[in-house]
Amino acid sequence: MIVISKEEAKELMTASETIELMKETLMDFNLGKSEMSLRMNNQLSDGNFYLLMPAYLKEKQYFGVKLISIFPTNHGKGLPSHQGVVLLFSAEDGQEKAVVDCVEVTALRTAAVSAVATDLLSRKDAKVMGFMGAGVQARHHVEALLEVRDIEEILVWDLYEKSANNFAEEMSEKHNMKVTVCKTQEELVGSSDIITTVSLAKEPILKGEWVKPGTHINAIGASAKAYREMDSLVVQKSKFYVDKRESCLGESSDFLVPLSEGLITEDHIYAELGDVLLGKTNGRESDDEITMFEGMGLAVEDIATASFIYEKKLKQMESK
Numbered sequence: 001m002i003v004i005s006k007e008e009a010k011e012l013m014t015a016s017e018t019i020e021l022m023k024e025t026l027m028d029f030n031l032g033k034s035e036m037s038l039r040m041n042n043q044l045s046d047g048n049f050y051l052l053m054p055a056y057l058k059e060k061q062y063f064g065v066k067l068i069s070i071f072p073t074n075h076g077k078g079l080p081s082h083q084g085v086v087l088l089f090s091a092e093d094g095q096e097k098a099v100v101d102c103v104e105v106t107a108l109r110t111a112a113v114s115a116v117a118t119d120l121l122s123r124k125d126a127k128v129m130g131f132m133g134a135g136v137q138a139r140h141h142v143e144a145l146l147e148v149r150d151i152e153e154i155l156v157w158d159l160y161e162k163s164a165n166n167f168a169e170e171m172s173e174k175h176n177m178k179v180t181v182c183k184t185q186e187e188l189v190g191s192s193d194i195i196t197t198v199s200l201a202k203e204p205i206l207k208g209e210w211v212k213p214g215t216h217i218n219a220i221g222a223s224a225k226a227y228r229e230m231d232s233l234v235v236q237k238s239k240f241y242v243d244k245r246e247s248c249l250g251e252s253s254d255f256l257v258p259l260s261e262g263l264i265t266e267d268h269i270y271a272e273l274g275d276v277l278l279g280k281t282n283g284r285e286s287d288d289e290i291t292m293f294e295g296m297g298l299a300v301e302d303i304a305t306a307s308f309i310y311e312k313k314l315k316q317m318e319s320k
């Protein structure tokens with residue numbers, strides 16, 4: 001069995017490779033070529049929790065589980081909020097194959113899925129992308145989204161101004177691009193063509209009254225029930241896409257709150273991304289519609305990413 005660290009995982013897989021893999025993974029899942037049960041969310045003290053996420057890739061012959069801890073209380077302690085591993089097994093003989101640090105796996109696959117959504121749903125002429133939340137996910141999302149749109153400016157807002165300033169400095173240098181820190185959420189939302197929310201907010205940070213027509217939103221941060229980033233109006237106004245319908249209905253407060261308020265019905269979920277990729281339904285249809293992708297994160301994405309990294313590592317070892 002091989003152990004693959006976060007640093008090694010980073011070296012072994014690029015954003016563009018992950019985007020292609022995620023397209024295939026989402027289509028495979030909707031074609032029944034992989035299986036996944038809903039994840040287990042286990043509460044710890046002080047609002048911290050851990051998730052157990054199993055999946056089986058039938059064609060690729062891997063199964064495995066991601067065990068990830070989410071500690072919002074790590075803020076300011078110099079520790080990441082997300083830590084954990086993917087345990088990868090062969091589905092041919094049941095052998096354990098690898099333990100892969102899941103920080104890079106999670107960041108790569110989440111950003112890549114958002115890039116797939118952004119490519120299908122945002123306007124082709126989008127020039128400004130805004131980030132609400134300026135942590136690990138935001139950094140990976142910049143890299144992945146730049147693969148699918150010709151962006152001229154990045155905006156950022158974070159609850160902690162220092163986090164936003166650090167992000168702006170780092171990203172402008174890394175991508176040689178203008179990165180502006182917004183003082184208010186409203187300023188960011190009203191000026192962005194593509195908005196990605198990747199915060200740890202428990203109350204809405206994005207309001208429907210601020211969003212201009214034609215905007216695409218990747219709603220990524222609120223992937224457990226205790227979290228919420230979207231107000232009810234913006235969900236109601238959006239053409240609403242998900243990674244998996246059951247995950248959204250089970251865990252997304254962004255969706256479940258307006259549902260409980262009677263503002264939307266379950267039919268408000270327009271489509272799963274996999275079905276758009278398969279051509280079974282539409283992506284963006286006009287320049288004016290507001291589109292939203294609510295990404296809850298799927299175990300099949302983690303196992304596919306970990307198996308790609310594992311196979312690359314094997315090749316690297318064989319060539320030495």
Ligand SMILES: NC(=O)c1ccc[n+]([C@@H]2O[C@H](COP(=O)([O-])OP(=O)(O)OC[C@H]3O[C@@H](n4cnc5c(N)ncnc54)[C@H](O)[C@@H]3O)[C@@H](O)[C@H]2O)c1
Pocket residue numbers: 070080081082106110132133134135136137138158159160163198199200201202205220221222223227295296297298
């Ligand atoms: N949907 C998915 O597939 C998926 C995958 C991974 C992470 N996530 C979620 O995305 C979010 C971001 O993850 P990360 O790894 O970047 O975390 P992180 O800790 O690296 O960054 C979080 C950022 O949010 C900021 N923040 C905290 N509270 C805030 C608030 N109330 N309002 C605005 N900003 C706030 C922090 O200052 C920090 O910059 C988390 O909620 C995480 O659980 C979702």
